[in-house]
Amino acid sequence: MAKAAGKHLTRTALKVRKALGARANRGCPACGRTVVGFFRYGDNPEWGCPECGASPRERLMNWLIDAGRLxxxxxxxxxxxxxxxxxxxxxxxxxxxxxxxxxxxxxxxxxxxxxxxxxxxxxxxxxxxxxxxxxxxxxxxxxxxxxxxxxxxxxxxxxxxxxxxxxxxxxxxxxxxxxxxxxxxxxxxxxxxxxxxxxxxxxxxxxxxxxxxxxxxxxxxxxxxxxxxxxxxxxxxxx
Ligand SMILES: [Zn+2]
The missing domain is CATH 3.40.50.150 (Vaccinia Virus protein VP39)
Known part of the structure; x- marks a missing residue:
């Protein structure tokens, strides 16, 4: 439960940062959008894409495909x-x-x-x-x-x-x-x-x-x- 709660908190924090004009200088290869950061889950501080929810492993797969590695x-x-x-x-x-x-x-x-x-x-x-x-x-x-x-x-x-x-x-x-x-x-x-x-x-x-x-x-x-x-x-x- 603590894990899930932390996820929502940091996801909300990212929305606030975006609304306040933080620069979107990161990118999600799963949805193709630029983002201000990724939300925490468990002990990974950069776990989820705030736009599409993609996990690190989902992003890895998309990147490997786009890069022609797969x-x-x-x-x-x-x-x-x-x-x-x-x-x-x-x-x-x-x-x-x-x-x-x-x-x-x-x-x-x-x-x-x-x-x-x-x-x-x-x-x-x-x-x-x-x-x-x-x-x-x-x-x-x-x-x-x-x-x-x-x-x-x-x-x-x-x-x-x-x-x-x-x-x-x-x-x-x-x-x-x-x-x-x-x-x-x-x-x-x-x-x-x-x-x-x-x-x-x-x-x-x-x-x-x-x-x-x-x-x-x-x-x-x-x-x-x-x-x-x-x-x-x-x-x-x-x-
Ligand atoms: Zn995404």
């Missing part, structure tokens, strides 16, 4: 899990075959969202791109899900994965742990693990080639201008 396969098929980032729904839904999906479709106001359980994802070889941001920490068996994603991709297809990270090794839990205990250990009541940098090993173990793209590797001026943060795990099913 290509959205618009002629192909995209499976978009937990489609709650509006800017990415707009970009991905331009694809010839766009499938937005979640275990609980009612949570997303996106047309055509279908129910999908990644534990039972079909080995279709259908997709050119699989996108899941903050999904893997919710699934009961991530080793199995990574293998499922591999088999759902075409050879040469890519999975773009973002997860909450800490610096320690991954700590696994299960749904047998009470929700309150999961919130304490994994940061949220419906998370069953907390990932560390060794998430990379799990991705490779499923057969993927992996590139890690960390916001820290981006030019500091660009990173500051857009307040970019987070790390993308770009996994590729070998051709």
């Amino acid at each position: 290509a959205v396969p618009v002629d192909g098929a995209i499976l978009h899990m937990a489609p709650n980032e509006g800017s990415l729904v707009r970009r991905f839904s331009a694809a010839r075959d766009y499938v937005p999906a979640d275990l609980d479709p009612s949570r997303y106001p996106v047309p055509g969202v279908r129910r999908m359980d990644l534990m039972e994802l079909e080995a279709s070889g259908r997709y050119d791109l699989f996108y899941a941001s903050h999904v893997m920490e919710h699934v009961p068996d991530d080793h199995a899900v990574l293998r499922n994603i591999f088999a759902a991709l075409k050879p040469g297809g890519e999975a773009w994965l973002i997860v909450p990270l800490w610096e320690k090794p991954t700590e696994d839990g299960s749904f047998a742990i009470p929700p309150r205990e999961r919130e304490r250990r994994f940061g949220q009541w419906d998370h069953v693990r907390q990932y560390g940098p060794d998430f990379a090993d799990r991705i490779r173990a499923a057969g993927f080639e992996l590139e890690e793209i960390d916001a820290a590797s981006i030019d500091p001026d660009i990173r500051h201008f857009h307040a970019l943060d987070d790390r993308l795990f770009r996994a590729r099913r070998p051709a």
Whole structure:
């Protein structure tokens, strides 16, 4: 609750600063607008875009696409899990075959969202791109899900994965742990693990080639201008 309250306070403060004529010298790559700053959430003082609400990871994805570091396969098929980032729904839904999906479709106001359980994802070889941001920490068996994603991709297809990270090794839990205990250990009541940098090993173990793209590797001026943060795990099913 404190986190959410802080979010509203700093969002309001940014509106006031803007109204008082503060110079909009930062930019959001998710909505393309100039902003006077970004609002705080949790312990990140520059978390959200005051215009569109985009998080650091949503801004990172948009910047990587605009910079040509990532290509959205618009002629192909995209499976978009937990489609709650509006800017990415707009970009991905331009694809010839766009499938937005979640275990609980009612949570997303996106047309055509279908129910999908990644534990039972079909080995279709259908997709050119699989996108899941903050999904893997919710699934009961991530080793199995990574293998499922591999088999759902075409050879040469890519999975773009973002997860909450800490610096320690991954700590696994299960749904047998009470929700309150999961919130304490994994940061949220419906998370069953907390990932560390060794998430990379799990991705490779499923057969993927992996590139890690960390916001820290981006030019500091660009990173500051857009307040970019987070790390993308770009996994590729070998051709
Ligand atoms: Zn924005």
